[in-house]
Amino acid sequence: METATKHILDFTSAAARLKDVVRRTPLEYNARLSERYGCEIYLKREDLQVVRSYKLRGAYNMISQLNQEELSRGVVCASAGNHAQGVAFSCKRLGTKGVIFMPEITPKQKVKQTEMFGNGNIEIVLVGDTFDDCLREALAYTEAHQMTFIPPFDNERIIEGQGTVGVEILEDLPDLDVVIVPIGGGGLAAGVGNYLKQHNHHISVIGVEPEGAPSMFKALEAGEPVTLPKINRFVDGAAVKRIGHLTFELSRDILDDMLLIPEGKVCSAILKLYNEDAIVVEPAGALSVAALDFVKDKIKGKKVVCVVSGGNNDIDRMQDIKEQSLLYEGLKHYFIVRFPQRPGALKLFVSSVLGPGDDITRFEFIKKTERESGPALVGIELKDAEDYPALLKRMEEHRFDVIEINRDQTLFEYLV
CATH class of the missing domain: 3.40.50.1100 (Rossmann fold)
Structure with a gap:
C-alpha cells in the first residue's frame, strides 16, 4: 500500500480492481516527435480507453x-x-x-x-x-x-483510480525521466504524480493547463485553491474554475513544473497528431504534446511520456480548431480595410497588395451602401507567417487604411 502525505492511496489494489474493466492502453514510442525534440517520446494512449479517456x-x-x-x-x-x-x-x-x-x-x-x-x-x-x-x-x-x-x-478513490495510468506507465517504461500530465481538476496529476514519485523521486512531473483556465497555476501562486472569475471553455476537458482542495494538496509537492499552454497551440497539436500520426484527440488530450515546445531544452536526451488523456473530439469543432491554429501560428489575419475612393481600388488590393502565397478567406463590406469605397472586413491566410510584415508594407505603400483586428481582442470577438 502506498501513501501520499496523510492520505491513503492504494494504487496497487485499484489496478487489480480495474484489471478486467479498463483497457490497458499502449505506451507508444513516437518516432516523429522523438526526432524533433532529440529525445525518446512515448504517448500514453488513454484516447484508446474503453470510453476514450482515462476517466473510467x-x-x-x-x-x-x-x-x-x-x-x-x-x-x-x-x-x-x-x-x-x-x-x-x-x-x-x-x-x-x-x-x-x-x-x-x-x-x-x-x-x-x-x-x-x-x-x-x-x-x-x-x-x-x-x-x-x-x-x-x-x-x-x-x-x-x-x-x-x-x-x-476531488476524492481519494477517484485519484487512486486515475493513478493506475502511472502504474501502467512505470511497468512499461521503468526508466522514464519525465512525465507530462494535463490538468483540469487535478485528479490525474495527483494520482499519476504521486505513484511515480513514490517509486522514483527522480522522475520529473510536469503539469500542463490551458492558458485560459489556469486553476492549478493560480492555486500554486496563492498557496491554496482559488476560484477564477472567468475561464476560456475551449479546452473543455480541462476548463475548471477551481482546482480541487485534495488534488491541490496532493499535487503541489510532486509537480516539478507547471505550464500554461495557449489554446491556439493546443489546436496546432490536435491537427499535427491527426495529420501526421492519424491520432484523433480532444483539446485536453493534446495538452501534453502541445507542451513539448515549451520544455524542449529540458527534455533533450531523456525518456519522456506524454499522457494523451482523451479522444472524444466532436467533428463539428474541427473548423474552429483549424481557425484557432492558423491565428496562433500567425498564418491568418483579419483587417478592417478602408478602400480609397478611387477607381480600381479593390482590383489593386487583390493584384498588388496580396502576395503570391496569400489567400483571401473572408471579404465582407461592413457598410452595405458603400460598396467599392467603404470599409470591409478582410480575412487573409498566409503561406508563411514571415510574410506578414511585407503584406503590411504593401498596404501602406498603396495607401490602404487598415486596422489589424488580430491585435484588438474586443474588436476581434465582435467582428470575427
Whole structure:
C-alpha cells in the first residue's frame, strides 16, 4: 500500500480492481516527435480507453466500492463529458442507476456517447454554462434524493483510480525521466504524480493547463485553491474554475513544473497528431504534446511520456480548431480595410497588395451602401507567417487604411 502525505492511496489494489474493466492502453514510442525534440517520446494512449479517456478508471474504482444499499439508491455526477462517460459505463457494468449533470455547452458527441455507455441505466440533465454551474445543481440533486455523488476529481478513490495510468506507465517504461500530465481538476496529476514519485523521486512531473483556465497555476501562486472569475471553455476537458482542495494538496509537492499552454497551440497539436500520426484527440488530450515546445531544452536526451488523456473530439469543432491554429501560428489575419475612393481600388488590393502565397478567406463590406469605397472586413491566410510584415508594407505603400483586428481582442470577438 502506498501513501501520499496523510492520505491513503492504494494504487496497487485499484489496478487489480480495474484489471478486467479498463483497457490497458499502449505506451507508444513516437518516432516523429522523438526526432524533433532529440529525445525518446512515448504517448500514453488513454484516447484508446474503453470510453476514450482515462476517466473510467477513477469512476469505476469509486463506484465499485459502494455497498449494496448505496448502489441501490444510485449515483450522481457532474461532468463536461469524459467523467460522465466513465460513470455511465460503470453504472451499466454494476447495474446501478446514474443521474448525470452536464453543462449545456457540452459537445453533442459527448452527450450521445454518454447515453450509449449508460445504455438505459442513466438519466442526463443538461444545465448551466460551465462545469461549476452544473456541479451546484448536481450536488443539490444528490442531497435531495439521498444518492451518492461521484466527484470528477476531488476524492481519494477517484485519484487512486486515475493513478493506475502511472502504474501502467512505470511497468512499461521503468526508466522514464519525465512525465507530462494535463490538468483540469487535478485528479490525474495527483494520482499519476504521486505513484511515480513514490517509486522514483527522480522522475520529473510536469503539469500542463490551458492558458485560459489556469486553476492549478493560480492555486500554486496563492498557496491554496482559488476560484477564477472567468475561464476560456475551449479546452473543455480541462476548463475548471477551481482546482480541487485534495488534488491541490496532493499535487503541489510532486509537480516539478507547471505550464500554461495557449489554446491556439493546443489546436496546432490536435491537427499535427491527426495529420501526421492519424491520432484523433480532444483539446485536453493534446495538452501534453502541445507542451513539448515549451520544455524542449529540458527534455533533450531523456525518456519522456506524454499522457494523451482523451479522444472524444466532436467533428463539428474541427473548423474552429483549424481557425484557432492558423491565428496562433500567425498564418491568418483579419483587417478592417478602408478602400480609397478611387477607381480600381479593390482590383489593386487583390493584384498588388496580396502576395503570391496569400489567400483571401473572408471579404465582407461592413457598410452595405458603400460598396467599392467603404470599409470591409478582410480575412487573409498566409503561406508563411514571415510574410506578414511585407503584406503590411504593401498596404501602406498603396495607401490602404487598415486596422489589424488580430491585435484588438474586443474588436476581434465582435467582428470575427
